[in-house]
Amino acid sequence: MTYTIDVEGLTKSFGPTTALAGIDLQARPGTVLGVLGPNGAGKTTAIRILATLLRPDGGRAVVDGLDVVRDAVEVRRRVGLTGQYATVDEDLTGTENLVLFGRLLDLPRDEARARARRLLDRFGLAEAAGRRASTYSGGMRRRLDLAASLVGDPSIVFLDEPTTGLDPGKRDEMWRTIRSLADDGTTVLLTTQYLEEADALADEISVIDHGRVIAHDTPAGLKQLVGGQTVVVRPRDPDLTTAAAGIVERSTGHEVDRVRRGVVTAPVADERTFTEIVHELERGGVAVTELALRLPSLDEVFAALTRPEAVPA
């Protein structure tokens, strides 16, 4: 199996800080690899090395069969990078930004203009095309930033926390865009701090912490590994919390995690259990103000992954 992105034992230190302590990452062609990790885990460092902006101290990083150190120039022709912070030029208009990138990629002027127009259309920026980017909202800047990394039609795209700071509506929009990229055959490596995002977008997820990969799996596998999903129940009447906890315990066959400020949470293995809980709450006459099935937060993922007994039997 050849991987489009193939990283082995990559290390990088900044003075006394070890940003990457030897990570391995693999992505198959046309798939989305999610790199999930908390602040300071080394996500940006890894992306910067893959995008040829930083030299690794050790290990190997191969993109599209090319070594990012030895064949840096050729790698730059094939990858698109959208950094953690939008880097579009605020003094230029949307069109000017994209045309500049086209010119830097040696496209003829007409072709650069045509591509800029297509991308602006595709990202819903056609109307704002002639305005300076300084007048764009955060979501528009992000989209323009992503569009800029696609001007050269790259076969590999690196996205560093593409939805941080976007409201839920804009985030869903960005998710759709990213998925459509992969559907078109682009290999995407994206970093995120949210399991929910990795779950929505990635074919496979590598969880990293302190510069190491601590888990690698499909989203389904990872959710299994960290105990699946969590049911959250908040009875309208706080006095019924104990009753609700009893119902949840009977349905899940597990003790509830904690009963805090009138909220009951417990791990659930599958959606059927959730349906059963809903049913039982109704039968027991427990009215609720909140009833949800949610994915573990990053904290819970880490708690689970670093807890020895979390390793599945």
Added chain:
Amino acid sequence: MIAHSLALAGRSLTKTRRNPGVLMDALILPVLFLVLFVYLFGGAVAGSTQEYLQYLFPGILILTTVLAGQIATGMSIVVDMKKGVFDRFRSMPVSRSSLLVGSVLADSVRYVIAVVVLFGVGYLLGFRVETNAAAAAAAAGLAIAFGFALSWITVLVAVLLRDETMVSTVGFLLPFPLVFGTSMVAPAETMPDWLRTWADVNPVSHAIDASQGLLLGGPVAGPVAMMLLWGGVFLAVFGTAAVTAYRRLT
């Protein structure tokens, strides 16, 4: 690489056009010095403000181009590096030197504007070229080339330190010992020994001599040769150092 440098220079120009404020430093300061010196010291130094204006103007021309290059070029580079704009470009198949060259090239427009304004103000105050138009054009062109060569000093500082405050301090302070430590304001004979020694070895002295020769008459060939030589040295040393330092950022 030339096409890339031009594309990037175009970007910087558009930015300057939309933020004309950055031009102001480069325009106002030299004109301010010209007016101040002529009317404050003119009478005392040369006996008449008019005569002093003739003496001072060629030096102010050099000051103008040096200041124009020092302040803004380094600043725009630091801002681009901090905001990640350069990183974005660096992840593309764009030669690293064109990023710096583009910024510096865009400044040539700023030099031209500053020089035109200076000649305009000089004319209004009563400055007259004593040679001919071709010599005056040569003086302006050489001054711009010299300012360009020196601007690589702050580019180097910008690349190495990546700090706006440091860059603006260096860019603002550096022109003073360089440009004022010459016979620009007053003849070197009136200076204390230590300052005269500095004025004698100071490369900017040659530039000012050349500028005086071209605008007012007098020896031209020698000073111009020295000015070009020194400009070449600055360009070679600081330009190479800046590009090398920038490449090594990876």
